[in-house]
Amino acid sequence: MAVPRVFISSTAYDLGPVRERLRQFVLDMGHEPVMSEYSDVLYDHRFHTHTACVQEVPLCDIMVLVVGGRFGGAAVPEARDEITTPGGGTSLEHFDNLSITQIEVLKAIDEGIPLFAFVDDAVWHDHKLFEVNGGSVDIIYPSIQKADTARYIFDFINFLRRRTAGNAIVPFRQIADIEHHLRRQWSALLQRLLTESTNKAHVEERDRAIGEQIEDLKLAVLSTISADDARKIARSVLRFRSLVDFLLSLEIAESRSLLEGNPATWETVKSKAGVVEVTAVRDGSQAAVRTLLTLEDGSGRITRFSFQKYQELESLWSEFIALDQEARFAVFDALVDDRGGRVLRQTAHIQDAGDYLDSLGLGSRATASD
16 A cells, blocks of 8 residues: 655755654555665666765655754755756755755755654754844854854755745754644645545536536537528538638748638648647646647647547647638637637746756657657
C-alpha cells in the first residue's frame, strides 16, 4: 500500500536529535520518512551526494524543513543546476551561496510539494534582531554558529515568509512543538481533501445532469425543424462548435476564406496560424495532458483542449470541409458572432515554448506531437 513520503530537510550535525524524533514521529503517523543518513536517498555513483538528495525531493509528497543555527555545506554547482534560479529581491540572488538544505527546499517549491517550515526559537529571535537592525551582519547573533553565515540563514527565512503562498513558518522551542503542529496540520489537510473530493463528486454529478438536460433540449430543438437542409445545418452547428471555436481562436486573417472552393487542409490551417509544432505536455500540477502550440516566433500557447481532443479536431476538420460550401459557410456564420476566439485567450501564453518544454524535462522528447 502506498503511503506519503516525507522528506526531512535540515542540517544534520546540530539537529541530529530533532531529525531522529521526527523520523519516529513520521513512522508513527504511518508515513515513510526520507532521510539521507538512513540510506533513504539513492546515491547514484554518477552524481554528487548533494545532487542525489535534490533528485530525491520530487519523489516525495511532503517536505518538513527545520532551520537551526548552522548554515550547512554550500551546495555544489551540479546540485544548483537541478532547480530554477530564484529571482532577485532577497539574498537568493547570491545563488552561489545556497546550502544544500536550501537547494532541497527550492526544489520542493519548484515541484509544488507542500512545505512545512520550522525555525528554532532562538534563531527566530535573532532573525527579528537582524531585521530591526536593517540586516546588519556586524552584530553577534548568539544562535548562529558561524557569524559569516548569518545573512544567508536570515535572508532565506525572509524568502520563505515573503512567498505569495505556502509561506507559513513556525518557531519551536522543543521537538514536541513540531510534532503537535504537524499532527494538527496533516489532520486538517486530510479533512480538507476529503471535503473537496466530496464536493467535486457533487459538482460532477450536477454537471452530468445539466449535460443530459442540454442534450434533451438539443433533440427537442432539432425535432421542431421541418426542412431537411435546415435540420442538417442545425446538427452541424452542434457538432462543429468546438472546431470553429478553435479556428476562430487562432486569429487567422480572413479565416472564412479557408472554407472557399477547395478548402484548406489542416496543415494549411496550422501554417496560416503560424503554428510550427503541436506538443502534448503534462504540467506537474495537473493530471490532464494539455496541448502546447509552438508559434513561429518561438512563443507558445497552452490550449484548454487535451491532446486527445486536439487530435479529434483534425478529424472533425476533414468531416467539416466535406460539407458543401454553402453548408460550411452557414455553420461558420452561425457560430462566428458569439464564439469569437475564446479558447486560446483563456489559456496560458508561454514566452518561449522551448524553455517551457525544457522546464518540464521534455525538450525535443515531447510525449507526443502531430
